[in-house]
Amino acid sequence: MRTIRLRKNEDRRVRAGHLWIFSNEIANLDQPFVPGEIVEIITYGGTFVGRGYINPKSLITVRLLTRDREPVDEHFFAKRISRSLRLRQQLYPGEQAYRVVFGEADGVPGLVIDKYADVYVLQVSTLGMNIRLNEVVGALPLAGVEPRALVLRADTPMAELEGFSSENRVLSGELSGPVRFEQDGLLFDADVLEGQKTGFYLDQRENRRAARDLLKGLRVLDCFCYTGAWSLYAAKAGATHVLGIDSSSPAIEMGGQNARLNSLSSACTFETADVFTKLEYLAEAKEHYDCVILDPPALVKSRRHIKQGKAAYEKINHLAMKVLSPDGLLISCSCSFHISPDEFLQILSHAARRAHRSAVLFELRGQSRDHPVLVSMAETAYLKCAIMHIA
Structure with missing residues (x-):
């Protein structure tokens, strides 16, 4: 096994619990490392740090898998998956859909596993994990996971950067059409092969629950609605009418189908449109809603996009506030x-000032508990959900 030696004083972050090692932290990167191979990491002084996989072509050059001298094989992955599965079963006893494995937070960087009823979806985002796909698949029955169908999602934007082929396919079992599952008394169909992410946004589960009690009797505008999860939660909670907007026609079609599945079509309408354009139109037409939900895709993809991304967040929230009724949510x-x-919160404050509105925060929430945060890695805490009163 080859060894990565860190530069002097560059071991502090990884020894404090971070799992990424960047190219400028490595002293011997000029050696002929094989992309994806397992390497040992040592400090500049020779102290063992752990083992991980390397990709010399990536800025994140090494991703740490273990701090022990143990083989990274089927049994290694089985232990990690079994541990994370037990935790989810404790968090969500009897529930049909949740994230079983969440990458770094569960000790397996580059791997996500989602459960939808009896179908499991593996999502890989790094070369090191992609070339260990057979070991991961072999670990599943050892961890007590034997799904009706197993799906691979390797269509991440990271694929090209990492150096592996983008693909989606059924790895085992049979799959015909969307997968149906129940969540909080609602039925959903998820396109696990071609839909966004792995087919559904599981990370908003607790946030949708938290908002339910506030939506009864309101007219709701659900922006970036995807397949209608927020919309259906609102309608089931007693919203008088919900309009869901998304730029994806297939997502909108499935949103309508999900509404029909739950006999909520009379309360839910779905429309294919660009959200920014639609909000501008509604503001000019002086059409108002009692509640606006904004759940956009990531508007800041990287550090170099922070400035323009902040401007986009401010614009979309400013437009939403112009469409909100007085004392809106x-x-x-x-x-x-x-x-x-x-x-x-600063962005939301600027948007409120531009809209000449007063914003009062009820609650600032994060991602659901099946997307846990590794406290030594700020990068694993990504979702913010602000529930606000707009006077």
């Missing part, structure tokens, strides 16, 4: 980990 989210909670 704004549920505004950001899944960009490059935007801190404090920065997000």
Whole structure:
């Protein structure tokens, strides 16, 4: 096994619990490392730090898997998956859908495993994990996971940067059409092969629950609605009417189907539209809603996009506030980990000032418990959900 030696004084962050090692922290990167191979990491002085996989072509050059001298094989992955699965079963006893494995937070950087009823979806985002796919698949039955169908999602934008082929496919079992599952008394169909992420946004589970009691009797505008989860929660909670907007026609079609599944079509309408354009139109038409939900995709993809991303967040929240009725409810989210909670609140404050509105925060929430945060890695805390009164 080859060894990575860290530069002098560059071991502090990883020894404090971080799992990433960047190229400028490595002293011997000029050696002929094989992309994806397991390496040992030592300090400049030779102290053992751990083992991880390396990709010399990536800025995040090494991702730490273990701090012990243990083999990284099927049994290694089985232990990690079994541990994380037990935790989810404790958090969500009897529930049909949740994130079983959440990358770094569960000790397996580059791997996500989601459960939808009896179908499991593996999402890989790094070369090191992609080339260990057989070991991960082999670990599942050892961890007590034997799904009806197992799906691979390797269509992440990171694929090209990491150096592996983007693909989606059924690894085992049979899959015909969307997967149906129940969550909080609602039925959903998820397109686990071609839908966004792995087919559904599981990370908003607790936030949708938290907002339910506030939505009865309100007219709700659900922006970036995807397949209608927020919309259906609102309608089931007693919203008088919900309009869901998304730019994806397939997502909108499935949102309508999910509404029909739950006999909520009379309360829910879905429309394919650009959210920024639609909000501008509604503001000009002076059409108002009692509640606006904003759950956009990440508007800050990297550090170099922070300035323009902040401007986009401010614009979309400003438009939402112009559409809100007096004493309205704004549920505004950001899944960009490059935007801190404090920065997000500052953006919301600027948007309120531009809209000549007063914003009072009821609650600032994060991602659901099946997306846990590794406290030594700020990067694992990405979701912000602000529930606010807009006077």
